[in-house]
Amino acid sequence: MTMYFIFIQVCSKSLQERQRQHMARGLPKQKPIAGVKEVIVVASGKGGVGKSTTAVNLALGLMANDQSKSVGLLDADVYGPSVPKLMNLKGNPELTDKNLMRPLVNFGIPCMSMGFLVEEVAPIVWRGLMVMSAIEKLVRQVDWGNLDYLVIDMPPGTGDVQLSITQNIPIAGAVIVSTPQDIALLDARRGAEMFRKVNVPVLGLVQNMSVFQCPKCNHQTHIFGLDGAKELAQTLGVEMLGDIPLHLNIRETSDKGQPVVVSSPDSPEAEAYRRVAAAVVRRLAEHLR
Amino acid sequence: MLHSTLLCFILLYAVGILDVDLCGPSIPRMLRVGKPEVHQCDAGWVPVYADPQQQLAIMSIGFLLEDSDEAVIWRGPKKTALIGQFVSDVAWGELDVLLVDTPPGTSDEHLAVLENLRKHRVDGAVLVTTPQAVSTGDVRREITFCKKTAVKILGIVENMSGFVCPHCSECSNIFSKGGGEELAKLTGSVFLGSVPLDPLLAASLEEGQDFLQAFPDSSTYTAISQIANTLLSSLDA
16 A cells, blocks of 8 residues: 555656646747847737837837837738838848848838738638747748847737747837727737736837827817826826827828838827837836846 | 727617627627626526617627736637637527627637538628728738638728818818728629718717717718618628
C-alpha cells in the first residue's frame, strides 16, 4: 500500500511538472522586431471610429514633429486593410535577398498591409489560426530597416489579432481611439482593459469626431455627444492625448490617399494630429522613466 | 456601429436580434434592456425581450458577462462555440425575422453564424456602409464573401449619408455621399437607401430611447422605414 502511495505521488508530481512545462511552452515569448525601437499600437474596440485615419496621421505627425525620426506603419487589420487607400499605395511588395518583404513607402513612411498581398475585392475569410500566422509574417518577414517608431493599426475588437500581437511583440504603448458616444466608449473601455490584462501600457485616449463645425454658418454640433472620451479617460486613469474634430477635409484627403497632416499641414485638423503625436512621445518618455 | 444602428426599428412582426459581436456587444445598451439574467427553460435559453408584448427578442453576450465592461478576449474556437449555442440553444419561439448583427470583418464570427444557420435558412445579408472610400472598400470584400458563401445580398444601406446643420439646414457630406449607391451599382446589388447622420438618432441610441416613437416626423425615420419596407418586400417576394 505504501509503495503504491509513493508511486502515485511521484506520478502526480511528474504529471504536474509536465503540465507546467507544457503550459510554459504554450505561451509565446515576446521578441522585439529587428531594427524597431518602439512599437505603438492604435486600437479602439469599436469599428468605424477612425482608428486607421488616426494611425496614419499619427505616424505622419510623429515625423512632422521631428524630422530626424523614422516611422513605419503596419496595418494589422487583415479583414479590412485601410492603409493602402489612406496612404495611396498599391502593388505587391518585392522580396529582398534575405527573402524579406520590402515595405511600400509613401510620404517617407514604410508601410506593410494585407491589402498589398491580396486583391482589392477579395475577402480574407480566415479563422483565427491563419490570421495569427499572417500577422507573424507581416511583422517579422518585412525589411523594416531601422525605425524609431512602428505604428500598428489594429483591427476592431479584442480577439485573435490583438492577442497575437501583444503576446509576440513588446509594445511600448497603446493609443485608444474612440468617438464620444457611449457605445464606442464601452468598447474602448474593453480595449483598455484588454491591454491592462496583457501588460501593455495605455498611453491614452484620442477623442475622434468630437465636434462638427458647419462650413456655412459655423454652428458647432456635437453629433456623437459631448466629451464622453474625456470622462472615460478620467475614470480609467489615463490621459487624453487629444481631440480631433469632424471635418470634411479629413475624409476628403483620406479618400484621396493624401492624409491631412501632409496635404493640409497648416489646418487645425493637422495641428490636432500633431498634438496627439507630441503627447504620445511625451507619454512614452514618461513611461520609460 | 453601423449595423447596430440600423437594426433598431420595431416592426409589426415578431423579430429576434442575435448579437454576435462578441467583443463589442452594443445591442443591449441600444435597446436599453439593462443586464437581466438569462434563464433556462425546457426549450433552451430564454431570450431577453425588449418590450412587454414580447415582439422583440434579443440574445447577446452582453447579458452573460458578470461586468458589462468586461473585455471578451477570446480566440476563434471559443467564439465559434458560443455562437453555435446562440443559434441552437436559445428558445427563440415563433419569429417572423431573425436579424443577426455581426462585427466588422469576415472572420470566425461570420463563418460560425453561417455554418450554424445553414441547417435552417439564411434569407440574405444587408450590408451597411458609410459613403467614404475606406468603408466601401471593406464592404466590397464583404460582398465577395457573401457571393462566395452563397448568401443572397438583400441590399446595401448607406449610413451617415450627409449631415444637415440644425442651425442653418446646410447639408454637409462629412463622410462623402453616394458611395453606397455607387457600390451597389458596381456590384449589381440592390441599393436599399441612405440614412443621414442624425445627432438625434445617435443620442436616442445612447439613452436607449425608441427613436421611432420619439421622433416620428424626422426624415431619418422616413429613411429607415423605407429601408425596412423595401427589405420586407424583397423577403416576401
